[in-house]
Amino acid sequence: MRAGAAVAAVRRRSASRASTLYLFALPATLLFVVFVAYPILWVAEQSFYAGRTDGAAVFAGLANYRSVLSDPTFWIVVRNMALWCVITIPVQMLIGGLLAYFIERHTHALRGFFRTMFFLPVVTSVSVISLVWVQIYAPYYGIAQEYLRHVGIVMMTSPIGDPKTAIYALIVVNIWQWTGFSMLMYIAGIANLPSEVLDAARIDGAKGWRLAVHVIVPMLAPATKSLLLLGVIGTLQTFPIVHLMTGGGPNRASEVFGTFIFKQSFVLGDTGSGAALSVIVLVIALALSLIQIAVLGARLSPAGKEKP
Amino acid sequence: MMAPLARSRMRGVVIHAVLFIVLGFWMVPQVYMLSIGLRTPAQAFDAALFTWPVTFDNFVTVIRDNPLGGIFLNSLIITVATVAIVVAVSSLFAFACAILRLKGSMLLYTTLLTTLMVPLASMVLPLAILLKNFGWVNTYIGLILPYAALGVPFAMVILKAFMEDAPRELFEAARVDGCNAWQTYWHVALPLVRPALVFVTIWQFIVTWNEFFLALIVLTRSEMKTLTIVPMQYSGLYMANPGALFAILTLIALPLILLYVLVQRAFVRGLLAGAVKG
Numbered sequence: 001m002r003a004g005a006a007v008a009a010v011r012r013r014s015a016s017r018a019s020t021l022y023l024f025a026l027p028a029t030l031l032f033v034v035f036v037a038y039p040i041l042w043v044a045e046q047s048f049y050a051g052r053t054d055g056a057a058v059f060a061g062l063a064n065y066r067s068v069l070s071d072p073t074f075w076i077v078v079r080n081m082a083l084w085c086v087i088t089i090p091v092q093m094l095i096g097g098l099l100a101y102f103i104e105r106h107t108h109a110l111r112g113f114f115r116t117m118f119f120l121p122v123v124t125s126v127s128v129i130s131l132v133w134v135q136i137y138a139p140y141y142g143i144a145q146e147y148l149r150h151v152g153i154v155m156m157t158s159p160i161g162d163p164k165t166a167i168y169a170l171i172v173v174n175i176w177q178w179t180g181f182s183m184l185m186y187i188a189g190i191a192n193l194p195s196e197v198l199d200a201a202r203i204d205g206a207k208g209w210r211l212a213v214h215v216i217v218p219m220l221a222p223a224t225k226s227l228l229l230l231g232v233i234g235t236l237q238t239f240p241i242v243h244l245m246t247g248g249g250p251n252r253a254s255e256v257f258g259t260f261i262f263k264q265s266f267v268l269g270d271t272g273s274g275a276a277l278s279v280i281v282l283v284i285a286l287a288l289s290l291i292q293i294a295v296l297g298a299r300l301s302p303a304g305k306e307k308p
Numbered sequence: 309m310m311a312p313l314a315r316s317r318m319r320g321v322v323i324h325a326v327l328f329i330v331l332g333f334w335m336v337p338q339v340y341m342l343s344i345g346l347r348t349p350a351q352a353f354d355a356a357l358f359t360w361p362v363t364f365d366n367f368v369t370v371i372r373d374n375p376l377g378g379i380f381l382n383s384l385i386i387t388v389a390t391v392a393i394v395v396a397v398s399s400l401f402a403f404a405c406a407i408l409r410l411k412g413s414m415l416l417y418t419t420l421l422t423t424l425m426v427p428l429a430s431m432v433l434p435l436a437i438l439l440k441n442f443g444w445v446n447t448y449i450g451l452i453l454p455y456a457a458l459g460v461p462f463a464m465v466i467l468k469a470f471m472e473d474a475p476r477e478l479f480e481a482a483r484v485d486g487c488n489a490w491q492t493y494w495h496v497a498l499p500l501v502r503p504a505l506v507f508v509t510i511w512q513f514i515v516t517w518n519e520f521f522l523a524l525i526v527l528t529r530s531e532m533k534t535l536t537i538v539p540m541q542y543s544g545l546y547m548a549n550p551g552a553l554f555a556i557l558t559l560i561a562l563p564l565i566l567l568y569v570l571v572q573r574a575f576v577r578g579l580l581a582g583a584v585k586g
């Protein structure tokens with residue numbers, strides 16, 4: 001009897017101790033529920049309602065989705081986002097990878113200097129960057145038209161003022177800002193390459209470019225996959241560069257999801273279609289991410305470490 | 309025929325030269341920004357990367373005329389609070405998953421991880437409404453908590469991986485010595501993952517300091533604004549005076565650049581300590 005009570009007491013105490021252990025997980029879970037999960041569920045619900053002028057919302061079925069998908073701007077956005085992905089991600093990988101390779105394998109005293117300098121655009125405020133590039137691109141007094149003229153490229157207008165070139169001009173800014181990030185990811189990858197493998201390859205006669213292309217590039221696949229995944233999500237949340245440099249113009253030619261959602265939701269106050277757009281972006285992001293994770297085995301974090 | 313040593317030295321010189329040339333081009337926007345900030349009004353619209361002479365008048369004017377200190381303080385308060393919360397919350401959660409291995413913690417971990425796949429663009433509308441309902445528009449907390457919620461998953465991935473790599477015997481020893489979970493977390497787990505904590509701190513600092521989209525929507529009162537969202541209003545204010553505009557842009561960009569230069573060694577060390585291992 002007494003023994004039974006003691007066992008029960010111990011069990012009770014260990015049970016309560018186990019439940020206090022869940023306090024370790026509680027704050028993160030709370031933040032997630034309130035500021036991630038709940039807003040997503042709310043926006044999903046709102047996407048099926050249409051706001052009325054009197055403030056009440058009425059169920060509208062798929063009307064918001066229909067109106068978003070039939071808006072020609074939506075398809076401009078889709079095209080721009082596809083361009084953005086297809087151009088920025090490989091170019092950043094290529095330049096970042098080359099920089100990383102030469103910095104890691106051929107510099108010593110100046111290694112820290114190069115690593116830091118090429119990364120500086122990443123830590124420079126994006127709004128500052130945007131305004132500086134507006135000035136660079138400016139007609140008459142900008143330096144782009146001035147210096148490009150010497151190599152035979154004549155710009156009569158600002159490239160961000162022309163509907164045909166605006167999105168490409170913005171992509172250039174984005175590449176410039178984020179290449180340092182790709183570089184750093186590859187630097188981490190190169191620094192962690194097992195030296196036995198490199199030595200073995202060298203003994204087999206792989207040198208210089210052959211070593212780089214056939215041995216190092218394949219071994220950097222984890223960094224490449226992470227960059228791909230991050231690049232897609234980063235593309236979908238593109239906002240400040242476009243908002244500050246073109247506002248999505250001229251004539252909506254450089255509109256991206258971020259600016260489109262911003263306009264529908266906060267400028268026009270059309271919560272219904274803003275919500276439908278938010279859900280569409282979310283679904284695209286989840287679908288593309290899951291496809292990459294399933295097909296490539298890509299990981300979610302730039303610094304995701306896999307257990308051996 | 310060149311000796312191998314001379315050839316490799318030659319190649320080193322060429323590679324350095326190429327890197328410096330590329331870097332020269334890469335730095336053009338920043339150099340240009342500083343250069344316009346140092347111009348007299350007469351030269352401000354010259355289409356040149358450098359002009360001569362330089363003047364510090366623009367910097368004196370914009371520092372005198374604008375409440376940059378207060379704006380800086382807003383950025384600092386929001387960023388430091390967010391970083392502190394992210395580091396505390398994510399390390400606690402990582403400890404629960406990697407060391408305590410609580411039942412259900414892996415399911416929670418996977419759930420929280422989906423946050424990393426959510427683009428902020430699809431969150432701004434619901435977060436704006438939520439914060440309005442809480443009465444948190446134009447408050448620090450209205451940015452700090454959403455930033456923390458969006459930052460925790462990434463930090464937790466890294467800290468969990470580092471804790472899993474730590475030798476388990478240390479945690480066993482702590483248990484045998486009578487440490488409870490909190491003591492083990494504080495005295496064993498946290499010191500073990502220090503490089504990761506430093507990395508997460510610096511990265512979260514950069515991301516939070518430079519966040520634009522949510523700040524633009526939540527902070528509408530001018531005395532609450534952060535350094536990232538004020539440049540637009542100055543671009544209107546100093547439209548006819550690029551020298552002053554670019555002086556203020558330089559001042560706005562400077563704090564984080566200086567900070568990064570100071571901490572970059574620790575940041576890269578954290579990254580190399582196993583960040584992108586495959």
